[in-house]
Amino acid sequence: MLTYSSPEKKILPKSYEKPWLLILLTLIWLWAGIIGRDLWGEEGYLYAYINSMIETQRWLLPNIYGVPYISSSPFYLWLGGISKLSLTSIGIPEYISVRFLTLVMISTSLLVLGIATKNFLGHRYSRVTPLMTIGCVGIILFSHNISQLPLLFFSLNLYSYALSQYKANKIFRTGLLISLSWMVAFYIQNLPPVLLLMFISICLTLHPGWRNRQYYLVLLVSIFIFLPLAALWPSALYIVYPTYFDMWLDLYSLGVYGGFSLPKFSLPTWYYFKNIIWYTFPAFPLAVWAIIKLKQESYKNPIYFFFSLWIALGFIFLLFQSDPENNQLILIIPPLVFLATSQIDTLKREFAAFLNWLGITTFGLLALFIWAEYIAINLNLSNELYARSTYFNPLYQPHISIMVILIALTFTPIWLYSVNRKHIEGRQAVTNWATGVTFIWLLMMTLFLSWLDTSKSPRPLITELENMIPETTLNKFNKLQVCANSDDLKTLISWNEYSQFKIQSSINKPLNFCQYRILLSTEQEFTAKYPQVRTTWHATRQRKKNNIFILWE
Incomplete structure (x- = not known):
């Protein structure tokens, strides 16, 4: 096999790495974010x-x-x-x-x-x-x-x-x-x-x-x-x-x-x-x-x-x-x-120490921010933070999960213990950095998962739009007395994955074979494409660049 051996024999410092740490880190890093969310x-x-x-x-x-x-x-x-x-x-x-x-x-x-x-x-x-x-x-x-x-x-x-x-x-x-x-x-x-x-x-x-x-x-x-x-x-x-x-x-x-x-x-x-x-x-x-x-x-x-x-x-x-x-x-x-x-x-010890300090500072501040945001958003302790959160994600409904808090609290001292080592060298600094990335990822996928899921998944937008539709019209959709169609593949995929009623595809078909049409788009793009259309119902996210579902006759 191709293994390089230096011509100069150098006694390398003893490695204090633990195989179990790599296995634990990998398992946590891999599983966090796999479960508990939409597409x-x-x-x-x-x-x-x-x-x-x-x-x-x-x-x-x-x-x-x-x-x-x-x-x-x-x-x-x-x-x-x-x-x-x-x-x-x-x-x-x-x-x-x-x-x-x-x-x-x-x-x-x-x-x-x-x-x-x-x-x-x-x-x-x-x-x-x-x-x-x-x-x-x-x-x-x-x-x-x-x-x-x-x-x-x-x-x-x-x-x-x-x-x-x-x-x-x-x-x-x-x-x-x-x-x-x-x-x-x-x-x-x-x-x-x-x-x-x-x-x-x-x-x-x-x-x-x-x-x-x-x-x-x-x-x-x-x-x-x-x-x-x-x-x-x-x-x-x-x-x-x-x-x-x-x-x-x-x-x-x-x-x-x-x-x-x-x-x-x-x-x-x-x-x-x-x-x-x-x-x-x-x-x-x-x-x-x-x-x-x-x-x-x-x-x-x-x-x-x-x-x-x-x-x-x-x-x-x-x-x-x-x-x-x-x-x-x-x-x-x-x-x-x-x-x-x-x-x-x-790697010189001062460089390793700097990398370690950078990791502690970066991930420590991020952890404090995530905890502060979670508490402020879900307990409404800060009007400014709550307003900012609502601006980015108005569909999120605050709630506290004891299980999520326990998981986050369990890993926080593990990270603090892992970075609290003296005589940091290159490989220890890399291990600490990987631990920090895993720590922040775990916090995001526990404390912030509901907020992120509400922001990134189309399900909340679809639910909001369905709630806006009058019950009589919604019953007609469910009984197939009226239909909605779309010529946009992303709209068709998202809507039919999460909605109570299905919409028809008008890709390569006439656009007017259904009474209603639906599109996932930004308001600016929709207005530019259909300036004459009067919007009937639309789910909204406040930021202008966010996509929204728009339903019209």
Whole structure:
């Protein structure tokens, strides 16, 4: 396996890390936010397609309201459907049964990441990389949502694991692992991430440490296994739905860069330069420290060359996206945490102490703010805080939950104990940072979960609008004496998931076949699109940029 040994023997300080702490942190970090809430954001979109696929048995090309799922392969939907069918059969709620797939993939990713670190850097570092990954604030949301990104993250870590032990394993086994990582990346985000990983693999041969017969054979085996695996879904789509295959190839096959007939490239953007620090903190500054310490070793040593090459090519890949998005930064998180971990024990104590102080200050103030807001909002002890909360989320109904308070109170002293250590060094500072992130995330998903759920879920808006409709009209909707329709997919998905009565789809149909129409939009956008319409009823959130449901005749 590729394990770097420094030519200078240096006695490293004894590690006081406890395996149980990593396991406890990971479990708390993973489960907080999985349960007890509705669908947020894009979760509803994927969940609706999973349900439709199960009901209609259209596994090759899931379709909902006449809109096919064609932006990528349905690989994630297949796994989500299997997870839902398996877990709901034993009584687990539907939303949790699909989110459980995310939990499994993130858990497996952290495990594979730790094993790869052991192979690359040695056993001593294998617990640091999962903790540093947990500490990266940017990955929190997709790590707890119904999302394709956990599978992409898994594919990146599987790729790094395969390369970390290619000399110790048989050629076919390593090639199979690499091809599987490429296949998952392709089926989740089409061609771009696969081409990036392939290009990294080829460019590694520029370094003499990777120019050997075994690595060349591994590359060949990987390509020969990957090509038929990757061709399975496109070939089936081409045979059964040739029109939709052409649509995928022309518009979506290049993922974030569009398709072959309509590529979307832009001039280099500063977007990722501005966001990489907070998204990957503390991995990014620690990786910069590692580059400074390694100097020429960063490209002379084959392992560090691999990390540096991946970061450089990955960042170049991100720069030319016409529609940049923070979560694309996960493409370079594995090499960043590898590189940052490699020199964690050389971090000067004053820097480690500063990172620890920053964590204590930041998370301590955030914890005080969350507790103060929770008490003020639910007990109405501060008119100013209550008014501010109502401005951001007027639909929230204050209430106190003893169970939520007990959970939050239990973890608060645990965090205080974990950060109250003397002689802080690099790895302790990283552990404390990860503990702080987990602590704040747990407080948010306990004390603030109801408030956030009311703000991010469409259910309260739908309930409010239904309460505004006269009972006679509502009865007509329920008895199908009148109907409402919408030509907006997001509106159809959200409304039919939570409402008492269903609305009809007018996508690719006449708009006036129902007496009423409904739309999820902002007031400004609605007025601009339908200036002549007199709104009949609408649920409202006070902030102008918030979406609202509008029902009109």
